[in-house]
Amino acid sequence: MRPARLEDVDPAEFDGVLIPGGHGPMQDLAVNADVAHVLAALLPDESKVVASLCHGPASFFSAGDPEGGWLFKGRRLTAFTDEQEQQVGLAQNALWLLEERLRGAGAEYSSGPAWGPYVVVDGNLITGQNPASGEQAAEALLKALAERG
Template identity: 30%
Template sequence: MTKILVVLTNTTRYHGTTDPTGLWLGEATEFVDEVTKAGFDVDYVSPKGGFVPLDPRSMKYVAESDMKIYESSDFQNRALMNSMNPSQIDSKEYAAIYYTGGHGVMWDFPNNHELQKITMDIYNQGGYVTSVCHGIAGLLNVKTAKGDYLIKGKEITGFTTSEEILANKRKVVPFLNQKVASDHGAIFRKKRAYKSYAVQDGQLITGQNPFSARAVGKMLVHQLKQSK
Protein backbone atom coordinates (compact mmCIF):
# COMPACT_ATOMS: atom_id res chain seq x y z
CA MET A 1 0.00 0.00 0.00
CA THR A 2 2.54 2.57 -1.17
CA LYS A 3 0.55 4.29 -3.92
CA ILE A 4 -1.20 7.66 -3.84
CA LEU A 5 -4.37 8.31 -5.81
CA VAL A 6 -4.52 11.74 -7.48
CA VAL A 7 -8.01 13.01 -8.35
CA LEU A 8 -8.47 15.29 -11.38
CA THR A 9 -11.44 17.10 -12.93
CA ASN A 10 -13.21 16.45 -16.24
CA THR A 11 -14.95 19.85 -16.32
CA THR A 12 -13.96 21.92 -19.34
CA ARG A 13 -15.78 25.21 -18.69
CA TYR A 14 -17.47 27.31 -16.05
CA HIS A 15 -21.07 26.15 -16.29
CA GLY A 16 -23.30 28.60 -18.11
CA THR A 17 -20.35 30.29 -19.84
CA THR A 18 -17.83 29.67 -22.61
CA ASP A 19 -14.95 30.46 -20.21
CA PRO A 20 -12.63 27.43 -20.12
CA THR A 21 -11.41 25.82 -16.92
CA GLY A 22 -10.05 22.46 -15.81
CA LEU A 23 -7.14 21.17 -13.77
CA TRP A 24 -4.79 23.78 -12.32
CA LEU A 25 -1.62 22.15 -13.60
CA GLY A 26 0.76 23.01 -10.77
CA GLU A 27 -1.59 21.59 -8.17
CA ALA A 28 -1.02 18.19 -9.75
CA THR A 29 2.59 18.46 -10.92
CA GLU A 30 4.07 20.05 -7.78
CA PHE A 31 2.42 17.49 -5.52
CA VAL A 32 3.42 14.62 -7.81
CA ASP A 33 6.99 15.92 -7.90
CA GLU A 34 7.18 15.87 -4.09
CA VAL A 35 5.74 12.39 -3.57
CA THR A 36 7.44 10.63 -6.48
CA LYS A 37 10.92 11.90 -5.60
CA ALA A 38 10.25 10.46 -2.14
CA GLY A 39 9.66 7.05 -3.72
CA PHE A 40 5.87 6.86 -3.89
CA ASP A 41 3.94 5.85 -6.98
CA VAL A 42 0.83 7.69 -8.16
CA ASP A 43 -2.27 6.81 -10.13
CA TYR A 44 -4.73 9.26 -11.65
CA VAL A 45 -8.51 9.13 -11.49
CA SER A 46 -11.28 11.51 -12.54
CA PRO A 47 -15.06 11.41 -12.04
CA LYS A 48 -15.69 10.16 -15.59
CA GLY A 49 -12.27 8.79 -16.44
CA GLY A 50 -10.47 9.63 -19.66
CA PHE A 51 -9.70 13.19 -20.75
CA VAL A 52 -8.67 15.82 -18.20
CA PRO A 53 -8.67 19.46 -19.43
CA LEU A 54 -6.18 22.05 -18.22
CA ASP A 55 -7.17 25.47 -16.98
CA PRO A 56 -5.34 27.69 -19.49
CA ARG A 57 -4.66 30.32 -16.81
CA SER A 58 -2.63 27.80 -14.83
CA MET A 59 -0.01 27.64 -17.56
CA LYS A 60 1.13 31.15 -16.61
CA TYR A 61 2.45 29.88 -13.29
CA VAL A 62 4.53 26.84 -14.25
CA ALA A 63 8.13 26.22 -13.29
CA GLU A 64 10.69 23.96 -14.97
CA SER A 65 9.76 21.08 -12.64
CA ASP A 66 6.10 21.44 -13.66
CA MET A 67 6.99 21.36 -17.34
CA LYS A 68 9.11 18.23 -16.97
CA ILE A 69 6.16 16.33 -15.53
CA TYR A 70 3.68 17.93 -17.95
CA GLU A 71 5.83 16.98 -20.94
CA SER A 72 6.37 13.40 -19.78
CA SER A 73 4.55 10.68 -21.71
CA ASP A 74 3.50 9.12 -18.40
CA PHE A 75 1.63 12.24 -17.22
CA GLN A 76 0.13 12.98 -20.61
CA ASN A 77 -1.08 9.42 -21.09
CA ARG A 78 -2.16 8.41 -17.57
CA ALA A 79 -3.34 11.79 -16.25
CA LEU A 80 -4.46 14.01 -19.12
CA MET A 81 -5.69 11.53 -21.73
CA ASN A 82 -6.51 8.27 -19.98
CA SER A 83 -7.23 8.95 -16.32
CA MET A 84 -8.89 6.02 -14.60
CA ASN A 85 -12.59 5.80 -13.86
CA PRO A 86 -13.54 5.38 -10.17
CA SER A 87 -14.92 1.92 -10.99
CA GLN A 88 -11.37 0.82 -11.83
CA ILE A 89 -9.96 1.76 -8.43
CA ASP A 90 -9.14 -0.76 -5.71
CA SER A 91 -8.93 1.37 -2.58
CA LYS A 92 -6.78 -1.21 -0.80
CA GLU A 93 -3.86 -0.29 -3.05
CA TYR A 94 -3.60 3.29 -1.78
CA ALA A 95 -2.05 4.91 1.26
CA ALA A 96 -3.57 8.28 0.43
CA ILE A 97 -5.92 10.15 -1.87
CA TYR A 98 -5.22 13.69 -3.08
CA TYR A 99 -7.82 16.01 -4.60
CA THR A 100 -6.34 18.57 -6.99
CA GLY A 101 -8.03 21.86 -7.80
CA GLY A 102 -8.85 24.17 -10.64
CA HIS A 103 -12.32 25.69 -10.71
CA GLY A 104 -13.69 22.74 -12.69
CA VAL A 105 -13.76 20.56 -9.58
CA MET A 106 -16.54 22.72 -8.14
CA TRP A 107 -18.95 20.93 -10.45
CA ASP A 108 -17.78 17.32 -10.64
CA PHE A 109 -16.15 16.63 -7.24
CA PRO A 110 -18.73 17.46 -4.54
CA ASN A 111 -21.40 14.85 -5.27
CA ASN A 112 -19.48 11.98 -6.83
CA HIS A 113 -20.51 9.03 -4.66
CA GLU A 114 -17.91 6.67 -6.10
CA LEU A 115 -15.08 9.01 -5.16
CA GLN A 116 -16.64 9.56 -1.75
CA LYS A 117 -16.66 5.81 -1.11
CA ILE A 118 -13.04 5.48 -2.23
CA THR A 119 -12.14 8.36 0.09
CA MET A 120 -13.78 6.77 3.10
CA ASP A 121 -12.32 3.34 2.30
CA ILE A 122 -8.81 4.82 2.25
CA TYR A 123 -9.50 6.77 5.44
CA ASN A 124 -10.94 3.76 7.24
CA GLN A 125 -7.91 1.63 6.42
CA GLY A 126 -5.67 4.24 8.06
CA GLY A 127 -4.77 6.18 4.93
CA TYR A 128 -4.60 9.92 4.42
CA VAL A 129 -7.21 12.14 2.78
CA THR A 130 -5.64 15.23 1.25
CA SER A 131 -6.52 18.15 -1.00
CA VAL A 132 -5.36 21.54 -2.21
CA CYS A 133 -7.20 24.74 -3.10
CA HIS A 134 -10.59 24.04 -4.76
CA GLY A 135 -9.89 20.33 -4.31
CA ILE A 136 -11.42 20.64 -0.85
CA ALA A 137 -14.74 20.50 -2.73
CA GLY A 138 -14.18 16.76 -2.99
CA LEU A 139 -14.20 16.43 0.80
CA LEU A 140 -17.11 18.72 1.68
CA ASN A 141 -19.86 16.12 1.35
CA VAL A 142 -17.98 12.95 2.34
CA LYS A 143 -19.75 11.24 5.25
CA THR A 144 -18.71 8.62 7.76
CA ALA A 145 -20.65 5.41 8.41
CA LYS A 146 -22.42 7.25 11.23
CA GLY A 147 -23.67 9.88 8.81
CA ASP A 148 -21.44 12.70 10.02
CA TYR A 149 -19.43 14.82 7.63
CA LEU A 150 -15.82 13.64 7.59
CA ILE A 151 -14.62 17.23 7.99
CA LYS A 152 -16.86 17.93 11.00
CA GLY A 153 -14.75 19.16 13.91
CA LYS A 154 -11.56 18.93 11.84
CA GLU A 155 -9.13 21.74 11.08
CA ILE A 156 -8.96 22.14 7.32
CA THR A 157 -8.24 24.77 4.71
CA GLY A 158 -8.99 25.42 1.07
CA PHE A 159 -9.53 28.24 -1.40
CA THR A 160 -10.96 31.05 0.67
CA THR A 161 -13.86 33.37 -0.07
CA SER A 162 -11.49 36.34 -0.23
CA GLU A 163 -9.29 34.50 -2.75
CA GLU A 164 -12.38 33.70 -4.83
CA ILE A 165 -13.24 37.40 -4.90
CA LEU A 166 -9.66 38.31 -5.81
CA ALA A 167 -9.80 35.75 -8.64
CA ASN A 168 -12.94 37.50 -9.91
CA LYS A 169 -14.84 34.19 -9.92
CA ARG A 170 -17.21 34.76 -7.00
CA LYS A 171 -20.23 35.18 -9.29
CA VAL A 172 -19.61 32.11 -11.48
CA VAL A 173 -18.82 29.39 -8.92
CA PRO A 174 -21.79 27.31 -7.70
CA PHE A 175 -20.82 27.71 -4.02
CA LEU A 176 -18.03 28.91 -1.75
CA ASN A 177 -15.77 26.24 -0.30
CA GLN A 178 -15.07 28.17 2.88
CA LYS A 179 -18.77 28.67 3.62
CA VAL A 180 -19.81 25.07 2.95
CA ALA A 181 -16.88 23.72 4.97
CA SER A 182 -17.96 25.86 7.93
CA ASP A 183 -21.63 24.90 7.44
CA HIS A 184 -20.59 21.23 7.60
CA GLY A 185 -18.84 21.71 10.92
CA ALA A 186 -15.22 22.09 9.85
CA ILE A 187 -12.80 24.40 11.63
CA PHE A 188 -11.68 26.42 8.61
CA ARG A 189 -8.16 27.84 8.87
CA LYS A 190 -6.64 30.40 6.52
CA LYS A 191 -3.67 32.67 6.11
CA ARG A 192 -2.77 35.49 3.76
CA ALA A 193 -4.28 35.16 0.27
CA TYR A 194 -2.17 33.29 -2.27
CA LYS A 195 0.56 32.31 0.18
CA SER A 196 1.55 28.69 0.81
CA TYR A 197 -0.35 27.24 3.75
CA ALA A 198 -1.25 23.68 4.69
CA VAL A 199 -3.01 22.19 7.69
CA GLN A 200 -2.94 18.68 9.14
CA ASP A 201 -5.56 17.27 11.46
CA GLY A 202 -5.00 13.56 11.96
CA GLN A 203 -5.46 11.80 8.62
CA LEU A 204 -6.59 14.98 6.86
CA ILE A 205 -4.04 17.22 5.14
CA THR A 206 -5.30 20.24 3.21
CA GLY A 207 -3.74 23.21 1.41
CA GLN A 208 -5.23 26.67 0.98
CA ASN A 209 -4.42 27.69 -2.61
CA PRO A 210 -2.42 26.80 -5.75
CA PHE A 211 0.82 27.70 -4.01
CA SER A 212 0.26 25.10 -1.28
CA ALA A 213 0.57 21.88 -3.30
CA ARG A 214 4.19 21.23 -2.34
CA ALA A 215 3.44 21.88 1.32
CA VAL A 216 0.68 19.26 1.21
CA GLY A 217 2.98 16.82 -0.55
CA LYS A 218 5.77 17.31 1.98
CA MET A 219 3.40 16.84 4.92
CA LEU A 220 2.02 13.66 3.40
CA VAL A 221 5.48 12.24 2.65
CA HIS A 222 6.53 12.91 6.25
CA GLN A 223 3.51 11.03 7.59
CA LEU A 224 3.85 8.09 5.21
CA LYS A 225 7.54 7.66 6.00
CA GLN A 226 6.83 7.78 9.72
CA SER A 227 4.20 5.05 9.38
CA LYS A 228 6.47 2.67 7.48
Protein backbone atom coordinates in the same frame (compact mmCIF):
# COMPACT_ATOMS: atom_id res chain seq x y z
CA MET B 1 -0.14 1.57 -18.43
CA ARG B 2 -3.62 3.06 -18.71
CA PRO B 3 -5.26 5.22 -16.07
CA ALA B 4 -7.70 3.36 -13.86
CA ARG B 5 -11.33 4.35 -13.79
CA LEU B 6 -12.21 5.68 -10.35
CA GLU B 7 -15.20 3.35 -10.05
CA ASP B 8 -12.83 0.39 -10.53
CA VAL B 9 -10.33 1.46 -7.85
CA ASP B 10 -10.05 -0.52 -4.62
CA PRO B 11 -9.04 2.06 -1.97
CA ALA B 12 -7.48 -0.70 0.14
CA GLU B 13 -4.73 -0.98 -2.47
CA PHE B 14 -3.55 2.58 -1.81
CA ASP B 15 -1.71 4.28 1.04
CA GLY B 16 -3.37 7.60 0.34
CA VAL B 17 -5.07 9.92 -2.07
CA LEU B 18 -4.26 13.45 -3.26
CA ILE B 19 -7.14 15.45 -4.67
CA PRO B 20 -5.92 18.46 -6.66
CA GLY B 21 -7.68 21.78 -6.98
CA GLY B 22 -9.21 23.83 -9.72
CA HIS B 23 -12.91 24.50 -10.06
CA GLY B 24 -13.57 20.97 -11.36
CA PRO B 25 -13.90 19.44 -7.89
CA MET B 26 -16.60 21.99 -7.05
CA GLN B 27 -18.65 20.88 -10.06
CA ASP B 28 -17.94 17.17 -10.25
CA LEU B 29 -16.29 15.72 -7.19
CA ALA B 30 -18.50 17.37 -4.56
CA VAL B 31 -21.28 14.98 -5.60
CA ASN B 32 -19.31 11.97 -6.85
CA ALA B 33 -20.18 8.63 -5.25
CA ASP B 34 -16.89 7.04 -6.32
CA VAL B 35 -14.86 9.78 -4.63
CA ALA B 36 -17.08 9.38 -1.57
CA HIS B 37 -16.24 5.65 -1.52
CA VAL B 38 -12.50 6.33 -1.65
CA LEU B 39 -12.63 9.02 1.05
CA ALA B 40 -14.86 6.91 3.32
CA ALA B 41 -12.41 4.01 3.03
CA LEU B 42 -9.23 6.04 3.61
CA LEU B 43 -9.97 8.84 6.09
CA PRO B 44 -11.14 6.68 9.03
CA ASP B 45 -8.03 4.48 8.62
CA GLU B 46 -5.18 6.28 10.40
CA SER B 47 -2.67 4.19 8.43
CA LYS B 48 -3.86 5.95 5.24
CA VAL B 49 -3.52 9.61 4.19
CA VAL B 50 -6.02 11.96 2.54
CA ALA B 51 -4.55 15.13 1.05
CA SER B 52 -6.08 17.92 -0.98
CA LEU B 53 -5.11 21.30 -2.35
CA CYS B 54 -6.90 24.53 -3.23
CA HIS B 55 -10.48 23.71 -4.39
CA GLY B 56 -9.92 19.96 -3.97
CA PRO B 57 -11.60 19.84 -0.54
CA ALA B 58 -14.90 20.43 -2.36
CA SER B 59 -14.71 16.69 -2.98
CA PHE B 60 -15.07 16.15 0.76
CA PHE B 61 -18.78 17.07 0.57
CA SER B 62 -19.46 13.77 -1.18
CA ALA B 63 -18.33 11.67 1.81
CA GLY B 64 -20.63 10.61 4.62
CA ASP B 65 -19.80 8.69 7.76
CA PRO B 66 -21.50 5.43 8.84
CA GLU B 67 -23.97 7.36 11.05
CA GLY B 68 -25.20 9.47 8.12
CA GLY B 69 -23.21 12.58 9.01
CA TRP B 70 -20.44 14.30 7.09
CA LEU B 71 -17.11 12.45 7.28
CA PHE B 72 -15.09 15.68 7.65
CA LYS B 73 -17.21 17.37 10.33
CA GLY B 74 -14.95 18.63 13.11
CA ARG B 75 -11.75 18.06 11.12
CA ARG B 76 -9.20 20.86 10.89
CA LEU B 77 -8.56 21.86 7.27
CA THR B 78 -8.00 24.65 4.79
CA ALA B 79 -8.94 25.32 1.18
CA PHE B 80 -9.18 28.16 -1.31
CA THR B 81 -10.56 31.14 0.59
CA ASP B 82 -13.66 33.13 -0.27
CA GLU B 83 -11.41 36.22 -0.27
CA GLN B 84 -9.18 34.69 -2.94
CA GLU B 85 -12.27 33.71 -4.97
CA GLN B 86 -13.43 37.35 -4.84
CA GLN B 87 -9.98 38.63 -5.78
CA VAL B 88 -9.89 36.52 -8.96
CA GLY B 89 -13.39 37.74 -9.85
CA LEU B 90 -15.13 34.37 -9.78
CA ALA B 91 -17.11 34.62 -6.53
CA GLN B 92 -20.08 36.34 -8.13
CA ASN B 93 -20.44 33.53 -10.72
CA ALA B 94 -20.08 30.64 -8.27
CA LEU B 95 -23.09 28.64 -7.14
CA TRP B 96 -21.43 28.44 -3.71
CA LEU B 97 -18.18 29.46 -2.06
CA LEU B 98 -15.92 26.75 -0.71
CA GLU B 99 -14.76 28.33 2.56
CA GLU B 100 -18.31 29.34 3.51
CA ARG B 101 -19.68 25.88 2.72
CA LEU B 102 -16.89 24.04 4.57
CA ARG B 103 -17.50 26.15 7.67
CA GLY B 104 -21.26 25.65 7.38
CA ALA B 105 -20.85 21.88 7.11
CA GLY B 106 -18.85 21.77 10.35
CA ALA B 107 -15.22 21.75 9.27
CA GLU B 108 -12.77 23.59 11.52
CA TYR B 109 -11.59 25.82 8.70
CA SER B 110 -8.57 28.10 8.96
CA SER B 111 -6.52 30.06 6.44
CA GLY B 112 -3.39 32.10 6.06
CA PRO B 113 -2.86 35.31 4.09
CA ALA B 114 -4.34 35.35 0.60
CA TRP B 115 -2.03 33.79 -2.00
CA GLY B 116 0.57 32.72 0.56
CA PRO B 117 1.37 29.10 1.37
CA TYR B 118 -0.70 27.61 4.16
CA VAL B 119 -1.06 23.93 5.06
CA VAL B 120 -3.10 22.24 7.78
CA VAL B 121 -2.26 18.75 9.02
CA ASP B 122 -4.93 17.09 11.14
CA GLY B 123 -3.85 13.52 11.77
CA ASN B 124 -4.06 11.74 8.43
CA LEU B 125 -5.74 14.72 6.70
CA ILE B 126 -3.52 17.21 4.89
CA THR B 127 -4.90 20.28 3.12
CA GLY B 128 -3.28 23.22 1.35
CA GLN B 129 -5.00 26.58 0.90
CA ASN B 130 -4.00 27.44 -2.67
CA PRO B 131 -1.46 26.71 -5.44
CA ALA B 132 1.28 28.45 -3.41
CA SER B 133 0.76 25.73 -0.79
CA GLY B 134 1.56 22.90 -3.21
CA GLU B 135 5.17 22.35 -2.21
CA GLN B 136 4.49 22.38 1.54
CA ALA B 137 1.43 20.14 1.12
CA ALA B 138 3.46 17.66 -0.96
CA GLU B 139 6.21 17.61 1.67
CA ALA B 140 3.64 16.98 4.41
CA LEU B 141 2.09 14.19 2.35
CA LEU B 142 5.44 12.49 1.72
CA LYS B 143 6.34 12.79 5.41
CA ALA B 144 2.98 11.30 6.47
CA LEU B 145 3.33 8.40 4.03
CA ALA B 146 6.89 7.70 5.24
CA GLU B 147 5.74 7.69 8.87
CA ARG B 148 3.02 5.20 8.04
CA GLY B 149 5.20 3.09 5.72
